Amino acid sequence: MAEYKKPTTEAEFAKNFHPKKPLMTDTEAYYESSRCLYCYDAPCINACPTGIDIPTFIRQINSDNKDGAAKTIYDSNWMGHACGNVCPTEELCEGACVYTNSDVKPIEIGRLQAHATEKVIRTKKKLFRTGKDTGKKVAVIGAGPAGISAACELRMLGHAVDVFEAKAKPSGLCVYGVAPYKLTNEQALDEIGYLQDQFGFNVHYNKPVSGRADFDKLEKDYDAIFIGIGLGTTSSLGIPGEDKQGVIGALEYVEELRTKHHKTPIGNNVIVLGGGNTAMDAASESCRMGAESVIIAYRRGPEEMGAYSFEFDLAKKSGAKALFNVTPVEIMGNGSVTGVKFIRNKAAYGKIEAIPGSEFVEICDMVLLGTGQGKQVELLEQVSGVKLEQKSRILDDRGRIVVNEHYQTNNPKYFAAGDAVNGGVEVVNAAAEAKKATHGIDQYLKK
Ligand SMILES: Cc1cc2nc3c(=O)[nH]c(=O)nc-3n(C[C@H](O)[C@H](O)[C@H](O)COP(=O)(O)OP(=O)(O)OC[C@H]3O[C@@H](n4cnc5c(N)ncnc54)[C@H](O)[C@@H]3O)c2cc1C
Ligand code: SF4
Structure with missing residues (x-):
C-alpha cells in the first residue's frame, strides 16, 4: 500500500x-510502435469512439513521422493529446488490441498518442488550414472538450466561431475535474492554445450564458448555436447533516485541488461516498494529499460499482479502503463533520434493503460526495423549444438535452453534445459527438 506524506x-x-502514464521518450516510442501488427480491420480503431486510424499513426511514429502521426490523430479527434493521457484505454483501444487475446501486454496506444501530439504542440507545428469562409457565424457555449472540438471542426468547415466560456480558463473538466496524475493544467491548456493558433476562433472568458436574454441575443447575432456546457455541481444526498463544515462535493474538491495544488486543505480521516469514477478519483487524490485514512463507502457490492475496476484498483493501491453494502443515513457533527452514520444493506430480489438495527458510525473529519453531477436544467429550460429528457426510468437521465442523430435539438437553430447530452461519459465521447454535431450544423447552414 502506498503511503503519501502531506x-x-x-x-x-x-x-x-x-503522471500515471508518463510521456514516452523517442526510443521507447520507437520500440513500442515496432510491436504493432498493423492489423487489417483493426479492433483498436473500432473500440475508439472517435475512430482514430490507430495502426496508421503508430506506423507513422515508427517511421519517425511524428507530425504525420499527430495529423492522423487530430483528423479524427481534436482532443488527441488530452485523450492520449486521460482516456480509459484499458476499456477502449488497448482493451481491444489483439495482443490481449494471447495474454500479451497490449500496445500502449494512449502513451504513443500523447507522444506524437506533444511534439506538434511543443513545436507549434502548423498542420491545419481553415476552410473557405462561408459567411456564417456559429456561437459555441462552453470551452470544454465538446465546445473546443466543435469550434475546430466548424473552422475547418469555413464557419466563423465565437466561444463563450463561464470560467477564466478553457478545457472544462480537463482542467477542473480530471485527476492531475492523468493530465496537468499545462498539458490541457497547451493543447487548447495550439488548436486556437491553428484555427483562430475567439474564446470569450468569464462570459457565462446565463438566461433568456443571453440566448435571445445569441439567436439574433449567430446563424446557429452549439451547446457544450457539460453538467452542473455535485448532487446532494438529501440526508441530515450535509451542510456541516467538511462535507464537500467530490467534483468541487477536485476543482480546488487542481487550482491550489498542495495548498488545498485535506482531512485526516476522509470518507468518500459513491461507487463511480469520480468517487475513485477523489479517493486516490485524498490519499495523495496525505490523508491518514480514506474510506470509499458504497451502498451495493463491489461488482455493481459504476467505476472501472482499474480506477478502484488504483484507489486501493494509493491507500484507500472500501466499505460495501452501506447507506449513509446521517452526517454527524457539531458544526463540523465528525462522522457518518451508516446502515448496512442486504440484496433482495435485485434491490437493496436496509438491515434494521445495523446502524454504525464511522469517524471522519471530511466527507467527499461522489454522488454524481446534476444537470443544468434551470438554464436549459430558458432556451425556447429545447427539449430535455423528462420521463426516463433512469433517474440520472432527467435533464439531458434531447437531440436527433445530427445532435440537433428540438429548436433547429440549437445543436448540443458532450456531457450535457450523454449525461456524463468521457472526454473522447464529448469530442466524437461534437464533431458529428458540427456536421449537423453545416448541413443546417447550407439549407
Ligand atoms: C471528477 C471527474 C473526473 C473525470 N475523469 C475523466 C478521465 O479520467 N477521463 C475521461 O476521459 N473523462 C473523465 N471525466 C469526464 C470528462 O471530463 C467529461 O466527460 C468531459 O469533460 C465532457 O466535456 P464537455 O465539454 O461536455 O463538458 P465540460 O468538460 O464540463 O465543459 C463544459 C464547459 O462549459 C462551461 N460552461 C458551463 N455552463 C456554461 C454557461 N452557462 N455559459 C458558458 N460556459 C458554460 C464550463 O465552464 C466548461 O468549461 C471526468 C469527469 C469528472 C467529473
Ligand atoms: S489491435 Fe493492437 S496490434 Fe493490432 S493495429 Fe491495433 S494496436 Fe496494433
Missing part, C-alpha cells in the same frame, strides 16, 4: 501526483 510544496505535490 505535500507542503509544489515539488512535493508534483511527486505525489506523478
